[in-house]
Amino acid sequence: LRTSPARRPRMTVLRFDNVSKQYPGGHAALADVSFSVAAGEMLFITGHSGAGKSTLLKLIQLAERPSRGAVLFSERNLLKVRGGRIAHHRRNVGVVYQNHQLLMDRSVAENVALPLVLRGMRRGEIGKRVRSILDRLGLAPRERALPSQLSAGEQQRVGIARAVIAEPAMLVADEPTGNLDPTLSAEIMALFASLPERGTSVLVASHDLGLVKRMRKRVLVLDHGQLVDDISPEDLADE
Ligand code: ADP
Numbered sequence: 001l002r003t004s005p006a007r008r009p010r011m012t013v014l015r016f017d018n019v020s021k022q023y024p025g026g027h028a029a030l031a032d033v034s035f036s037v038a039a040g041e042m043l044f045i046t047g048h049s050g051a052g053k054s055t056l057l058k059l060i061q062l063a064e065r066p067s068r069g070a071v072l073f074s075e076r077n078l079l080k081v082r083g084g085r086i087a088h089h090r091r092n093v094g095v096v097y098q099n100h101q102l103l104m105d106r107s108v109a110e111n112v113a114l115p116l117v118l119r120g121m122r123r124g125e126i127g128k129r130v131r132s133i134l135d136r137l138g139l140a141p142r143e144r145a146l147p148s149q150l151s152a153g154e155q156q157r158v159g160i161a162r163a164v165i166a167e168p169a170m171l172v173a174d175e176p177t178g179n180l181d182p183t184l185s186a187e188i189m190a191l192f193a194s195l196p197e198r199g200t201s202v203l204v205a206s207h208d209l210g211l212v213k214r215m216r217k218r219v220l221v222l223d224h225g226q227l228v229d230d231i232s233p234e235d236l237a238d239e
Helices: 053-061 084-090 108-118 123-136 152-164 182-198 209-214 233-238
Strands: 012-023 027-038 042-046 068-073 093-096 170-174 201-205 218-223 226-231
Touching: 012 053, 012 201, 027 053, 027 068, 027 201, 027 218, 042 053, 042 182, 042 209, 053 068, 053 093, 053 170, 053 201, 093 152, 108 123, 108 152, 123 152, 152 170, 152 182, 170 182, 182 201, 182 209
Parallel strands: 027 226, 042 201, 042 218, 093 170, 170 201
Antiparallel strands: 012 027, 012 068, 218 226
């Protein structure tokens, strides 16, 4: 008897187990937060400014450590990931920044190739992968352009291409549409939504509740560091 792929339970890629984060000075940025993310799932995290969204993303990238509780990534407790293993872990987490942090004196293709160059991949293989991702993101005609010659939306797409080129298990994005107008924001969100088809889980932090709701994906809601809601796409459809 064969089970269809859709019925097979999906692996958990990320799990927060009663995670609290207290910054020096005693401020609680996250309080007892628990949730998990399946491989290939897309979800949003929303909440007021200062609710703890960035802190949550930083714990996944190991830019911060929890004060209590555990963050598990592909079943591994990140507490045990130290020293040289941190860089290794970060290869599995693609990061998209609000202001994309592109190298301004390098072409689009060179910017996107960077993560593969850094891990010593062969040039021929890099070229193939870069062409493929630029094609998918509609950037092929701009491959030789410098970032300064691109529109804001194109620059953000280059940032996304660079974040996914090494096929990370998870992509995290902190307010990726913060500098874009509503039309471009919707386009970029649609692009994120297409990534899980390739097996990459996507976690997007955004305070733009209207935009988030229109995407009809799972939404985690933070309020003063507490996870106060975990809304499924079906429930969003009812609102
Ligand atoms: P959000 O991304 O939702 O705006 P943050 O995670 O940036 O929220 O911040 C959550 C809380 O933690 C805020 O009160 C913020 O002031 C505080 N905070 C964030 N980073 C630091 C830090 N490095 N040191 C001290 N407090 C911080």
